[in-house]
Amino acid sequence: MREVLNLVHDLNDKQVGVRSLADPLPINTADKGMGRIAFLLLALFAEMERTFTAERAAHARAVAEASSRRIRRPVAHPADKIEYARLLKQQGSSLGEIATKTGIPKTSLHRHLAVSGPGETLNGTY
Template sequence: MERTFTAERAAHARAVAEANHRQIGRPLAHPEDKIEYARLLKAQGDSLGVIAGKTGIPKTSLHRYLGD
């Protein structure tokens, strides 16, 4: 019975957050504008190390975002 109340409270909290235009769930690790900047740098021929230094995104994440 307690689980039902917990689920209801969580659903209510999500609804209130949505109504107040707040983000729901886990925060973004890296903003989309930084990822786009990384794509631009990659297109210009910069290495992943240089891109990581300029954007602050770790190289392992850059591999995932930029592919090969």
């Protein structure tokens, strides 16, 4: 909020106004009256929503931890599918074939199969 206030004051000192084109209300910081107040109120509401969102997320994490639930991102591709993809790659299958058989997108296959050791890439060359 302080940064928004500072920005508006700095721009105002340079005779630059901020006007919202997307909002139905005529918000223009170059106006001395209600335009500036409306802009600052919108900034205040944005700050409040940001604070409330952080509080809700912290509460959800606390509830999940209290009930011993996992609070990480869900696993996109199970380990057994990744191992199957590695086996198919060792047998010489192409990425397209592996993607079709495992249901894992090629971009994810690149990430999971790309580096087996230092300096080694998907096809074994640099």
